[in-house]
Amino acid sequence: MALTSLRQLLDHAAENGYGMPAFNITNLETLQGVMQAAEATRSPVILQASQSARKYCDDIFIKHLFFAAIERYPHIPICVHQDHGSSLAVCTAAMDLGFSSVMMDGSLGEDQKSPSTYEYNAQVTRATSDAAHARGVSVEGEIGVLGSLETGTGEKEDGHGIEGTVDKALLLTDPAVAARFVLDTNVHALAVAVGTSHGAYKFTRRPTGDILAMDVIEAIHRQLPNTHLVMHGASTIPEDLQQLINDNGGSIPTTFGVPLEEAQRGIRSGVRKINIDTDIRMAMTGSMRKYFKENPSSFDVRALNKPGIARVKALCAERFERFGSAGHADKIVPIPLADMARRYAPGGSLAAKS
Numbered sequence: 001m002a003l004t005s006l007r008q009l010l011d012h013a014a015e016n017g018y019g020m021p022a023f024n025i026t027n028l029e030t031l032q033g034v035m036q037a038a039e040a041t042r043s044p045v046i047l048q049a050s051q052s053a054r055k056y057c058d059d060i061f062i063k064h065l066f067f068a069a070i071e072r073y074p075h076i077p078i079c080v081h082q083d084h085g086s087s088l089a090v091c092t093a094a095m096d097l098g099f100s101s102v103m104m105d106g107s108l109g110e111d112q113k114s115p116s117t118y119e120y121n122a123q124v125t126r127a128t129s130d131a132a133h134a135r136g137v138s139v140e141g142e143i144g145v146l147g148s149l150e151t152g153t154g155e156k157e158d159g160h161g162i163e164g165t166v167d168k169a170l171l172l173t174d175p176a177v178a179a180r181f182v183l184d185t186n187v188h189a190l191a192v193a194v195g196t197s198h199g200a201y202k203f204t205r206r207p208t209g210d211i212l213a214m215d216v217i218e219a220i221h222r223q224l225p226n227t228h229l230v231m232h233g234a235s236t237i238p239e240d241l242q243q244l245i246n247d248n249g250g251s252i253p254t255t256f257g258v259p260l261e262e263a264q265r266g267i268r269s270g271v272r273k274i275n276i277d278t279d280i281r282m283a284m285t286g287s288m289r290k291y292f293k294e295n296p297s298s299f300d301v302r303a304l305n306k307p308g309i310a311r312v313k314a315l316c317a318e319r320f321e322r323f324g325s326a327g328h329a330d331k332i333v334p335i336p337l338a339d340m341a342r343r344y345a346p347g348g349s350l351a352a353k354s
């Protein structure tokens, strides 16, 4: 069984100096593109579902999609992760489905629209860690709020995130607060705010240090050298996909994402999980637009989806190669979640020190 905890994958990545892309899955086609890339590059893989993806697919369907990937690719270690869980209940439901990892995003309130307090975030994240570790499930927390350092506003593009102006202090994670948070919550991975945001409209120019604060990641890593850091909003928003969409009837104003070189710089400073959703959406929808434009009389949904799967495969394979996870699948023997739970228990090899 190739189901693997996030903790095991990120520990292996840290020990071997690479980063893991984490891909958001929406349907069978996006899953096929990601898994074909993992197979081609022999990379372990993190598959993640947002709450809206769970709702769109239906929990039972998404569970079986993920477990179909595990059955189809038994030699590829696969972590199945809840992205941006808004409450302990959401995370518990994901664990009940069999997910091996959950993100408790307590940086926002349960509505995922307003910033929360430190106390709320620490309390709900700690409760999630306690429940998850007993089941061998890993936990990602978030401290700081995603949003633009260019405009000083939050991001609400994907239906969650803060609308309007945000206190700039929240848009950049404070390394000392991050250190306190990890101690208070016992998380395995920590998402930090450094100027990235979800969706296509991250930066109006190729980002420099004033709008993508990689130095903050470096400072957090100095405070927390053993914590696996997570970069959200890490799509590159490739120029060729913007063009593919615009050449085929779409209308995407010129925009810039997180260059692969910046993610690679992050990997050198403790970033182990790099979240990618928008690039996959653009590859799928750009391919569909092109197909429809070239085949106006077609109603063949298989022919419609095939070019998108191929583009997702190529895009994900490039991420596996550039982040360094390619070639590592065969070196990891998945540890069953029950064994992970024993390791987290008092006296176990991964028990919390606090």
Ligand code: G3H
Residues within 6 Å of the ligand: 024, 050, 051, 052, 053, 083, 084, 158, 159, 198, 199, 277, 278
């Ligand atoms: O967390 C952000 C991802 O891009 C998920 O977006 O909630 O629309 O699936 P979504």
Ligand code: 13P
Residues within 6 Å of the ligand: 024, 083, 084, 197, 198, 199, 200, 231, 232, 233, 234, 235, 236, 275, 276, 277, 278, 279
């Ligand atoms: P992008 O919108 O940049 O792909 O980010 C995805 C993400 O962070 C999911 O949690």
Ligand code: ZN
Residues within 6 Å of the ligand: 084, 198, 232, 233, 275
């Ligand atoms: Zn995210």
